Amino acid sequence: MGAYLRPRRLEDALTALAQPHVVLAGGTDFYPARVGRAIDEDVLDIGGIAVLRGISADASGWRLGATTTWSELLEADLPPLFDGLKQAAREVGGRQIQNAGTLAGNLCNASPAADGVPCLLALDAEIEVAGPAGRRLLPLRQFITGVRRTALAQAELVVAIHVPKPDREARSAFLKLGTRRYLVISIAMAAATIEIADGRVASARLAVGACSPVAERLPALEAALAGAPLDTRLADRVEPAHLAPLSPIDDVRGSAAYRSDAVVTVLRRLLQDLAA
Amino acid sequence: MKVAFTLNGRVAEWSGPPVTRLAAALRDDLDLTGTKVGCDAGDCGACTVLLDGRQTCSCLVAMGQVEGRRVETVESLGDGNGGLTSLQKSFLAHGAAQCGICTSGMLMAAVELLRRNARPCRAEVEDALGGVLCRCTGYSKIVDAVMSVSTSMPIAAPPAGAAVGARLQRVDGVPKVTGRDLFGADAVPADALWIRVVRSPHARARFELGDLAPLRRRLAAVLTAADVPFNGFGIYPDIKDQPVLADGQVRYRGEAVVALVGERAQVLAIRDEEVPIAWTPEAPVFGLDAATAPDAVLVQADKPENLLLNGVVRRGKAAEAFAACAAVAEGLFETAFVEHAYIEPEAGWARRVGDRIEVHVTTQTPYMNRDEVANVMRLRPEAVRIVPTACGGGFGGKLDLSVHPLVALAAWKLDRPVACVYTRPESMAASTKRHPARVAARFGCDAEGKLLACEVTATFDTGAYASWGPTVANRVPVHAMGPYAIPNVRSWGEAFFTNCPPAGAFRGFGVPQAAIAHEAMMDELADRLSIDRLEFRHKNALRAGDTTATGQTLAHSAGLAQCLDALRPHWQKAHDDVAAFNAKSGSRRRGVGIGCMWYGIGNTSMSNPSRMRVGLSPAGTLTLYSGAVDIGQGSNTIMTQIAADAVGLPAAQVALVAGDTDLTADAGKTSASRQTFVSGMAAERAGRDLRQQILRLANAGPDAELSLEGARLTVRDGDAVRSIDLASAGTLMGEGTFDPPTTPLDADGQGVPYATYAFAAQMATVEVDIGLGTVKVLRIVAAHDVGKAINPTLVEGQIQGGIAQGLGLALMEEYLPGRTENLHDYLIPTIGDVPEIECILIEDREPLGPSGAKGVGEPGLVPTAPAILGAVHHATGVRATRVPLLPHRLREAIVAAGQEKTTGKRT
Ligand SMILES: Cc1cc2nc3c(=O)[nH]c(=O)nc-3n(C[C@H](O)[C@H](O)[C@H](O)COP(=O)(O)OP(=O)(O)OC[C@H]3O[C@@H](n4cnc5c(N)ncnc54)[C@H](O)[C@@H]3O)c2cc1C
Numbered sequence A: 001m002g003a004y005l006r007p008r009r010l011e012d013a014l015t016a017l018a019q020p021h022v023v024l025a026g027g028t029d030f031y032p033a034r035v036g037r038a039i040d041e042d043v044l045d046i047g048g049i050a051v052l053r054g055i056s057a058d059a060s061g062w063r064l065g066a067t068t069t070w071s072e073l074l075e076a077d078l079p080p081l082f083d084g085l086k087q088a089a090r091e092v093g094g095r096q097i098q099n100a101g102t103l104a105g106n107l108c109n110a111s112p113a114a115d116g117v118p119c120l121l122a123l124d125a126e127i128e129v130a131g132p133a134g135r136r137l138l139p140l141r142q143f144i145t146g147v148r149r150t151a152l153a154q155a156e157l158v159v160a161i162h163v164p165k166p167d168r169e170a171r172s173a174f175l176k177l178g179t180r181r182y183l184v185i186s187i188a189m190a191a192a193t194i195e196i197a198d199g200r201v202a203s204a205r206l207a208v209g210a211c212s213p214v215a216e217r218l219p220a221l222e223a224a225l226a227g228a229p230l231d232t233r234l235a236d237r238v239e240p241a242h243l244a245p246l247s248p249i250d251d252v253r254g255s256a257a258y259r260s261d262a263v264v265t266v267l268r269r270l271l272q273d274l275a276a
Numbered sequence B: 001m002k003v004a005f006t007l008n009g010r011v012a013e014w015s016g017p018p019v020t021r022l023a024a025a026l027r028d029d030l031d032l033t034g035t036k037v038g039c040d041a042g043d044c045g046a047c048t049v050l051l052d053g054r055q056t057c058s059c060l061v062a063m064g065q066v067e068g069r070r071v072e073t074v075e076s077l078g079d080g081n082g083g084l085t086s087l088q089k090s091f092l093a094h095g096a097a098q099c100g101i102c103t104s105g106m107l108m109a110a111v112e113l114l115r116r117n118a119r120p121c122r123a124e125v126e127d128a129l130g131g132v133l134c135r136c137t138g139y140s141k142i143v144d145a146v147m148s149v150s151t152s153m154p155i156a157a158p159p160a161g162a163a164v165g166a167r168l169q170r171v172d173g174v175p176k177v178t179g180r181d182l183f184g185a186d187a188v189p190a191d192a193l194w195i196r197v198v199r200s201p202h203a204r205a206r207f208e209l210g211d212l213a214p215l216r217r218r219l220a221a222v223l224t225a226a227d228v229p230f231n232g233f234g235i236y237p238d239i240k241d242q243p244v245l246a247d248g249q250v251r252y253r254g255e256a257v258v259a260l261v262g263e264r265a266q267v268l269a270i271r272d273e274e275v276p277i278a279w280t281p282e283a284p285v286f287g288l289d290a291a292t293a294p295d296a297v298l299v300q301a302d303k304p305e306n307l308l309l310n311g312v313v314r315r316g317k318a319a320e321a322f323a324a325c326a327a328v329a330e331g332l333f334e335t336a337f338v339e340h341a342y343i344e345p346e347a348g349w350a351r352r353v354g355d356r357i358e359v360h361v362t363t364q365t366p367y368m369n370r371d372e373v374a375n376v377m378r379l380r381p382e383a384v385r386i387v388p389t390a391c392g393g394g395f396g397g398k399l400d401l402s403v404h405p406l407v408a409l410a411a412w413k414l415d416r417p418v419a420c421v422y423t424r425p426e427s428m429a430a431s432t433k434r435h436p437a438r439v440a441a442r443f444g445c446d447a448e449g450k451l452l453a454c455e456v457t458a459t460f461d462t463g464a465y466a467s468w469g470p471t472v473a474n475r476v477p478v479h480a481m482g483p484y485a486i487p488n489v490r491s492w493g494e495a496f497f498t499n500c501p502p503a504g505a506f507r508g509f510g511v512p513q514a515a516i517a518h519e520a521m522m523d524e525l526a527d528r529l530s531i532d533r534l535e536f537r538h539k540n541a542l543r544a545g546d547t548t549a550t551g552q553t554l555a556h557s558a559g560l561a562q563c564l565d566a567l568r569p570h571w572q573k574a575h576d577d578v579a580a581f582n583a584k585s586g587s588r589r590r591g592v593g594i595g596c597m598w599y600g601i602g603n604t605s606m607s608n609p610s611r612m613r614v615g616l617s618p619a620g621t622l623t624l625y626s627g628a629v630d631i632g633q634g635s636n637t638i639m640t641q642i643a644a645d646a647v648g649l650p651a652a653q654v655a656l657v658a659g660d661t662d663l664t665a666d667a668g669k670t671s672a673s674r675q676t677f678v679s680g681m682a683a684e685r686a687g688r689d690l691r692q693q694i695l696r697l698a699n700a701g702p703d704a705e706l707s708l709e710g711a712r713l714t715v716r717d718g719d720a721v722r723s724i725d726l727a728s729a730g731t732l733m734g735e736g737t738f739d740p741p742t743t744p745l746d747a748d749g750q751g752v753p754y755a756t757y758a759f760a761a762q763m764a765t766v767e768v769d770i771g772l773g774t775v776k777v778l779r780i781v782a783a784h785d786v787g788k789a790i791n792p793t794l795v796e797g798q799i800q801g802g803i804a805q806g807l808g809l810a811l812m813e814e815y816l817p818g819r820t821e822n823l824h825d826y827l828i829p830t831i832g833d834v835p836e837i838e839c840i841l842i843e844d845r846e847p848l849g850p851s852g853a854k855g856v857g858e859p860g861l862v863p864t865a866p867a868i869l870g871a872v873h874h875a876t877g878v879r880a881t882r883v884p885l886l887p888h889r890l891r892e893a894i895v896a897a898g899q900e901k902t903t904g905k906r907t
């Protein structure tokens, strides 16, 4: 039988992590990985740490505490910049999963199909990590290093996700492709954030998930959209060549060829939504 | 660690390892088994409770996280005076609980919603309940129940003689909506030992067991093949090919090898790697091509050519008749392994009582289980007692043995109660599946569209062991031409062994697979001749007086044409709506499709009798002793309704003793849609027999009216009133049996395989996202000839539930050993995937059945996939030849069809 710690203070959690512990947040990835067997690891439950909770904002942007759940995000008063992330939240699992699962847990689990990742990539999010050496900030894409791998060292925790405030009016959207309505892992999904100036796309960030080991931004598409008028023709700018950063595979949910093909449609629809 | 929290409004304290799941603490330590566990992984929602008012999967919450918080479970629901809440009443009134295993989760999810929003719309209900899976109901009645909580009216109990045909509430419904019903894992004795089965990670391998002594020292027992007195089981008396525990070789991934018996925590703590098994993997036989290759290795050494069985139905001269056809269509269709995905995994426990063994288990077939357990243990059948627990869904998958022989052997050996509950991945890996099929079909008709000839070859992958494979291979040739009058038929069925999970019984026994083929052929021929697809079927529908391909003349009750007549107005309207939609939309296209089916009720050309008893005790208790197990479909209620009317007393006065092999007679298995027809007839006869005895006692005529008050039975015959004091009359016992009249099939498949057939036609409207290949089913209208609807609510529930499974078969369900072994990767329809379903009940009386009734358990599923696939074709021009039609398969076909068009290869 392993130890089970539920500290109230972040410092205590970090001290505990001097010894290896499995971190437990919402448990929605933790428990499914442990069906039908005794749980004997040492567990560090971070759910009781107040400073990891909640959403706050300042002049530079927003801070989403690590243990913010999908439901808390949905209920938070946030600008249209977060519409895409909220759309993703609404489609994670079912209500039960949204009530328990956390944003940081979604990132730390580092599944290629994690719905939060493309959204937060498109939001240019940075991950705040705390460890024995203090705190550091990493761009999300550097935080996730591979399939189920992150840049976290053993003694580190994610404490927050930071979303910078754009200089201009901004909107975001998310679109998920799955085989059923609820409780479904994405075959592919995409998120986009656009900043708008004078009726044009001042800048765009798009990311696609479940089509590569880690969700990827699409710089060529972003460049193709920059400066384009914000109207229904925006979607026409998506070209298959923009998908070069992706490397989809065949799996039980869909074929690689299908993913490459469908993602073009998903991206076009996403841009139609944003332009509407 | 001690955890203090609020549980259902009261202060509660629990102590134990804080990483313990809340679901486990509630069930195992706090005696609240109303919260169910279907997966322990967040995928099914059966364990949903409210945590600080929010719906949460209690299988994903650590007890350490519960400190100081508020937990509400199904047991908290009630009106405060021991009665039900209006939500629970609404569930009962609508028939929203079938097996009931999902009901606690559904209720708690709905409670969270209704606290915020007393009058939710359909979309809000779907969003709120989207995290709870139901495999039985098709969700329709659940949505109705939640949407109409504030307006729903309780169902009035019907008076004497009026139970048949009434929408009687389930007689076993209250425990299902209060969480008090006890399923296989719910009433395990506290002192029971537990079994964890070590299973093969290989599809095909030889193995040697190492030294088990160290493990045996740590545990109560470690069972291997050597501990099984007769190590073979199987549902056929002459095919006992599946070992209880594998003996030196395994034939599919998930096969049981070693059973660890000990304290629960102990057996869970032992990892598979700690069990000394030296594996020598061998190249497995996967798929029909491999199994039938000339040089194929044998899956079972004594089964040449890997052939399990084949069978034929031959009538007329099919080969010659094609020459005279004005139009001929042909196609090849493939289906996948499909998992039953009942939300309750296999579970049960056994105890030794002297020289008898008692097995409490979730099952569809207590008497067959009894005989099989006895055979494995080398005991007399009478030495085995099967006590069915509530069954959280079966659909054919709980006909075979699962935990039974293991718990029985261990309890026998150790003389202690022993329990076993499969995990979800274990349930999926170990249990039987729907047979993957390859169906080659060729149909021809004359210029007017009259069918003249049909050739069908249906080849099935039966997996590693026979299970119900022979049943499938026998049933399909009889049904594969569809519910149509065709003078020239050659219909062939065959099943081959592979190193895949045993394919067994699953709602429809192969007929749903065959229906995909014959219905595609109907569409093709109709289109070829520019005849409306519904009218084409109407023209060819089997009718009373017609002769089937087995040479059986249908004397009565063949209501397919009536079903199609009932659909016609819906069909025409749907065509108009679809055309209007498609005229406007580009990226999404709608289509309408239709599917028909027929289904023989009961076993194929085999005796399958039921025996029922109805007793009246000296205390005045009217009891129906029914060996028919209710697996959610409602047979407890149906039998009660039939028996009550046969006796002439109100259904509310009937007490029920069900299933227990010591207390009831053999009513056969709950499968083949046979319980209403076969056991229902036995119940009717038993009731009539009791009534006769009463009338004789009272010297009254056949129309006398009975009333029962305490031990006083009053018999009114016109003006004559006679009162019988039951205390002095002694126990009265009525008995009835029924075995549907069938005859064996000869070498050409000629004979009377079934006494009666159900008929149905369903239409589906779908919307296809052309760019993504996704399909949304918008509406289904289902017309079913059920002979007589004994309980329309239950009949609709069966149809809607079958449709949801048919939708899954068509669009999403594909079991791949080792890859989709959980409910995360194996997808069944959620509440958001099943559309509104309109049921139309056609009652073309079957004189052999109780009050004219036939069965409906399987027919609901059979026409659904064909209707959906036909609708997809109507929308896109793509004819699906492989199901499930996953988005990538449909999109690839749409793209390919587009390329063919542009290159002019086909019109
Ligand atoms: C039925 C079901 C449906 C689901 N559907 C979806 C879906 O549609 N889309 C989707 O993206 N995901 C889905 N998920 C996955 C899951 O819900 C999410 O990834 C969730 O956000 C994980 O958060 P958690 O807090 O529950 O993680 P936990 O299970 O508590 O932890 C996950 C992992 O992250 C680590 N971890 C968590 N927090 C921290 C931290 N602050 N610092 C360091 N390490 C940490 C843990 O050690 C663990 O390895 C689903 C899961 C289930 C069970």
Ligand code: FES
Binding pocket: B036, B037, B038, B039, B040, B041, B042, B043, B044, B045, B046, B047, B048, B057, B058, B059, B060
């Ligand atoms: S048991 Fe918790 S979701 Fe299935």
Ligand code: FES
Binding pocket: B096, B097, B098, B099, B100, B101, B102, B103, B133, B134, B135, B136, B137, B343, B392, B393, B632
């Ligand atoms: S009633 Fe829902 S799973 Fe059986």
